[in-house]
Amino acid sequence: MQTDPDHFELLGVPATFALDRNALDAAWRDVQARVHPDRHASGTAQERRVAMQWASRANEAYRTLRSPLSRARYLCERAGVDLQVETNTAMSTGFLMQQMEWREALDDARASRNQDALDHLAAELAAERDTMARQVGDLLDVERDYATASARVREWMFIEKFSEEIDAVADALADSH
Numbered sequence: 325m326q327t328d329p330d331h332f333e334l335l336g337v338p339a340t341f342a343l344d345r346n347a348l349d350a351a352w353r354d355v356q357a358r359v360h361p362d363r364h365a366s367g368t369a370q371e372r373r374v375a376m377q378w379a380s381r382a383n384e385a386y387r388t389l390r391s392p393l394s395r396a397r398y399l400c401e402r403a404g405v406d407l408q409v410e411t412n413t414a415m416s417t418g419f420l421m422q423q424m425e426w427r428e429a430l431d432d433a434r435a436s437r438n439q440d441a442l443d444h445l446a447a448e449l450a451a452e453r454d455t456m457a458r459q460v461g462d463l464l465d466v467e468r469d470y471a472t473a474s475a476r477v478r479e480w481m482f483i484e485k486f487s488e489e490i491d492a493v494a495d496a497l498a499d500s501h
Contacts, residue, residue, distance in 0.1 A: 330402060331385035341396060341464040343389060352386040393484060396460045396477045403470040407477060419479050426486060434493050442494045449487050456480045 332339040335351040357363075359378035364371050388394045400407055415423075426445065433441035456476060463473035 328381070331388050331398060334381060334385045335389065337389070339399070339402070341392070341399060341461040343395065345390070348386070348389055352382060355382045392457050393477070393480055396457075396464060396473065396480070399464050400470050400474040400477060405470040405474045407474050409478060409481065412478065415475070415479055415482075419482075423482065423486075430486075430490060430493065434497075437497055437500075439494065439497055442490060442497070446487065446490050446494070449483055449490065453480070453483050453487070456483060 328334075330339070335348065335355055337343060337348055337351050356379065359375055359382060361372060361375045361379055364375035367375070388398050397407060426449070429441065429445050432438070433445060456479065460473050460476050460480065463469045463476060
């Protein structure tokens with residue numbers, strides 16, 4: 325029985341965290357040029373339906389692989405590691421302590437309506453996001469330690485969500501001026 329290609333195979337790019345974004349973009353455009361439904365407009369209903377399905381799969385693959393966090397999640401899941409994002413909230417003690425510090429800093433900045441403090445917190449999280457991407461990349465591409473990578477990916481997901489929270493507070497402050 326033939327199985328459908330995974331996202332990397334579908335786009336013809338290496339199954340690694342460290343993907344060249346330009347190569348990914350070019351690969352997606354190449355696949356779209358071949359399977360786009362407009363190319364099959366004069367085909368049978370079945371041919372048009374299959375083209376639409378392949379184009380949709382190519383778009384899903386591209387969306388997943390172009391985001392470093394989504395790509396990391398996908399690589400873990402592809403290796404058989406369930407991230408259990410809904411049920412597993414276990415994180416290292418150090419990261420939990422860091423979360424508390426960040427939350428306190430956000431609460432203080434919100435209460436004092438301090439945009440500079442929000443900017444500083446956002447910059448700190450951006451730096452942490454960059455560090456996290458490098459660590460996860462090494463765990464996935466070099467060490468092939470998918471279990472540890474999945475734990476770091478869950479932490480990275482927190483950072484992304486918390487960054488959105490900071491942005492929302494900053495937007496609310498800007499709107500109130």
